[in-house]
Amino acid sequence: MDGQPILKISEFFDSIQGEGPYAGTPCVFLRLATCNLKCSWCDTKYTWDWENYDISTEIKETGICEMAEKISLSDKKHVVITGGEPLLQQAILVSLLSLLKRTGENENKSNAYFIEIETNGTVIPKKEMIDLVDQWNVSPKTSNSHNDQKGIDLDKIYEKSLLFYKDLRNASFKFVIDNLEDLVELEKILKKYDLPKGQVILMPQGTTKESMLDKSRWIINYAKKNNIAFSTRLQVLLWGNQRGK
Numbered sequence: 001m002d003g004q005p006i007l008k009i010s011e012f013f014d015s016i017q018g019e020g021p022y023a024g025t026p027c028v029f030l031r032l033a034t035c036n037l038k039c040s041w042c043d044t045k046y047t048w049d050w051e052n053y054d055i056s057t058e059i060k061e062t063g064i065c066e067m068a069e070k071i072s073l074s075d076k077k078h079v080v081i082t083g084g085e086p087l088l089q090q091a092i093l094v095s096l097l098s099l100l101k102r103t104g105e106n107e108n109k110s111n112a113y114f115i116e117i118e119t120n121g122t123v124i125p126k127k128e129m130i131d132l133v134d135q136w137n138v139s140p141k142t143s144n145s146h147n148d149q150k151g152i153d154l155d156k157i158y159e160k161s162l163l164f165y166k167d168l169r170n171a172s173f174k175f176v177i178d179n180l181e182d183l184v185e186l187e188k189i190l191k192k193y194d195l196p197k198g199q200v201i202l203m204p205q206g207t208t209k210e211s212m213l214d215k216s217r218w219i220i221n222y223a224k225k226n227n228i229a230f231s232t233r234l235q236v237l238l239w240g241n242q243r244g245k
């Protein structure tokens, strides 16, 4: 691929953002492969779980010029970079995003790309990365993800990184809520890291419409009472756990 930096890509598709502060926005999704966590309820295990998925068919190695061209062929200017954990490839991502931003700005200002990053919040982004990103959707994992059973100490990992993200003016914190105990843990995390409630969003855990709606009812009650935002996950309501939607 003529020496250009290579990204490990899982999927690329047109859709609408299904969750978070830009829910409902038409966009392109670039899903990067590999993750440093092992959440039990992960709905994108095909990006990292090589005991159950075939790495050689799941990962497409793509040069940044080819990727930028694919993105530019879409009529969407809102780009959601997700994973897996996209910041594991941040050095190369910086090159792709710089290229995209330059292209958009060369066309005209109103055509500039808007870049949204979805991260698990475990990796601290570099300065060059921060300058290129318009919205950070940080989704810290709680004990309902059972990473501890895989030998991953979430408390230790988040000790530094959440304090870092807290100070980014364009960061939202999306918490996936599965059960009532999660709300107790949520309150401890908000207090420990002093996360501003205005930047927190609660979302139900689930891969079916029924389980999502069921949990949404009591999560919304809690959200109303505590003046915290709620977000549904449109992609699950509309398509369950189908890929590429």
Ligand code: SF4
Binding pocket: 035, 036, 037, 038, 039, 041, 042, 043, 044, 045, 047, 083, 084, 085, 120, 141
């Ligand atoms: S951080 Fe996200 S991609 Fe990684 S295992 Fe957890 S849910 Fe899956």
